[in-house]
Amino acid sequence: MKIVVLAGGTSTEREVSIVTGTGVCKALRERGHQAVLLDVFFGLASAESGEVFTDDYDVDQAAAYMRSFNGRLEQEKVQRREFFGPQVIRLCQAADIVFMALHGSNGEDGKVQAAFDLYGIRYTGTEYLSSAIAMNKSLTKQFFRAWKVPTPGGAVFNRNQKDIGLEANGLKLPVVVKPCCGGSSVGITIARTDEEYEQSLKEAFSYEDQIVVEEYIDGREFSVAVIGGKAYPVIEIAPKEGFYDYHNKYQAGSTVETCPAELSPDKTREMQEYAKLGTKALGITGYCRLDFMMDQDEKMYCLEANTLPGMTPTSLIPQEAEVLGESYPELCEKLIRISLEKYQEQVL
Missing domain, CATH: 3.40.50.20 (Rossmann fold)
Structure with a gap:
C-alpha cells in the first residue's frame, strides 16, 4: 500500500x-x-x-x-x-x-x-466529530456523565470569568488544573494550597482561554486501549516521582509501566467495560486509549480519551498489544485495517 x-x-x-x-x-x-x-x-x-x-x-x-x-x-x-x-x-x-x-x-x-x-x-x-468532542475535556465529562461513565467532578472556567473560586463551584483542595483541549499533560498541575491554585490557573491559562479544574483522585493510574471495539489488557502507570506529566510520559526510565496491571479479574473487567462504554459515549470508532484513576477504595474514574494516542514502539498501546502477541508492525497494520472498515474496503 x-x-x-x-x-x-x-x-x-x-x-x-x-x-x-x-x-x-x-x-x-x-x-x-x-x-x-x-x-x-x-x-x-x-x-x-x-x-x-x-x-x-x-x-x-x-x-x-x-x-x-x-x-x-x-x-x-x-x-x-x-x-x-x-x-x-x-x-x-x-x-x-x-x-x-x-x-x-x-x-x-x-x-x-x-x-x-x-x-x-x-x-x-475516528471521525472529525468524535475527535473534537474527545479533545475537549469539558465536553468529554458531559458525555461521560450522560452515559454513566464515572469521572472526577469538576468545573470549567474561562479566562475573563470573575468567579473561579473552588468552594463556589463545589470543589476543594487538592485539585487538578488543566487546559481544556491540551494533550500529553502539557500545562497540567496539581494544586494543594491556595498559592499553588493561583499559580496553576496562570499556568493553564497560558495555553488556552478555557480550563478545567477537577477533584484530585489520590490513587493508582491506568490506561486501556480500545481497538476495533475490543478492550486491550489494562496497563498501570506509576511515575517514580510526581504524576504522569509530560516529563514522565516521555523521559525514559521515569515511569514504571506494568501490563497486564496487577488487578483482580473483576476490577480488570470493570475497567475494560468502562473503557468500551467511554468510546461509545464519545462516538469513537477505530481505536483510542482511555485513561483512568483508581482511589484507595478501588473506585475508578475515567479521566479522558485519546483518539490519536502515542504510537512510539514503547508507548502504552504497543505494550498492551505485545501482551496479546501482536508485534509493533502488526499493530500498525491492524490500526490501518480497522480504520479502512469505515470506508468499506479491505486493502490489506
Missing part, C-alpha cells in the same frame, strides 16, 4: 508526533508498504514532481527534514494563512490511506479529519 504517515504540525506535541510518525513509518516499511513521513504544516517542497512512494526511502532523513523547521515554527504560524504545507493534500490524495500520527491541536481535534473528509482522503482513527 501507498501510505502517508502524517506527523509534525503546530501543537505543543510536535516532537512527540515526529517520534510517533518515525516509528510507524519504519514499521510499515518493514511490512512491505511504501510509507512516507510527511509534515502536515511544512509539507515537502521537493515533491513538486516525481514519485515519492518508492522502495528506496530514508525515514530518518525525512524526520531530520521535519525537525529542521522547528526553529521557524512560531514565525511561520504567524505569517501563514494556509495550514496544510506544500504537497500535503496532493500526496495524501495519492495515498491509499493516511496514518494519522499527529497529536494535540490541529491534528487530534478533528480539524484535519474534517478537511480530509471534504477532500476524499482516507485516514486512520
Whole structure:
C-alpha cells in the first residue's frame, strides 16, 4: 500500500508526533508498504514532481527534514494563512490511506479529519466529530456523565470569568488544573494550597482561554486501549516521582509501566467495560486509549480519551498489544485495517 504517515504540525506535541510518525513509518516499511513521513504544516517542497512512494526511502532523513523547521515554527504560524504545507493534500490524495500520527491541536481535534473528509482522503482513527468532542475535556465529562461513565467532578472556567473560586463551584483542595483541549499533560498541575491554585490557573491559562479544574483522585493510574471495539489488557502507570506529566510520559526510565496491571479479574473487567462504554459515549470508532484513576477504595474514574494516542514502539498501546502477541508492525497494520472498515474496503 501507498501510505502517508502524517506527523509534525503546530501543537505543543510536535516532537512527540515526529517520534510517533518515525516509528510507524519504519514499521510499515518493514511490512512491505511504501510509507512516507510527511509534515502536515511544512509539507515537502521537493515533491513538486516525481514519485515519492518508492522502495528506496530514508525515514530518518525525512524526520531530520521535519525537525529542521522547528526553529521557524512560531514565525511561520504567524505569517501563514494556509495550514496544510506544500504537497500535503496532493500526496495524501495519492495515498491509499493516511496514518494519522499527529497529536494535540490541529491534528487530534478533528480539524484535519474534517478537511480530509471534504477532500476524499482516507485516514486512520475516528471521525472529525468524535475527535473534537474527545479533545475537549469539558465536553468529554458531559458525555461521560450522560452515559454513566464515572469521572472526577469538576468545573470549567474561562479566562475573563470573575468567579473561579473552588468552594463556589463545589470543589476543594487538592485539585487538578488543566487546559481544556491540551494533550500529553502539557500545562497540567496539581494544586494543594491556595498559592499553588493561583499559580496553576496562570499556568493553564497560558495555553488556552478555557480550563478545567477537577477533584484530585489520590490513587493508582491506568490506561486501556480500545481497538476495533475490543478492550486491550489494562496497563498501570506509576511515575517514580510526581504524576504522569509530560516529563514522565516521555523521559525514559521515569515511569514504571506494568501490563497486564496487577488487578483482580473483576476490577480488570470493570475497567475494560468502562473503557468500551467511554468510546461509545464519545462516538469513537477505530481505536483510542482511555485513561483512568483508581482511589484507595478501588473506585475508578475515567479521566479522558485519546483518539490519536502515542504510537512510539514503547508507548502504552504497543505494550498492551505485545501482551496479546501482536508485534509493533502488526499493530500498525491492524490500526490501518480497522480504520479502512469505515470506508468499506479491505486493502490489506
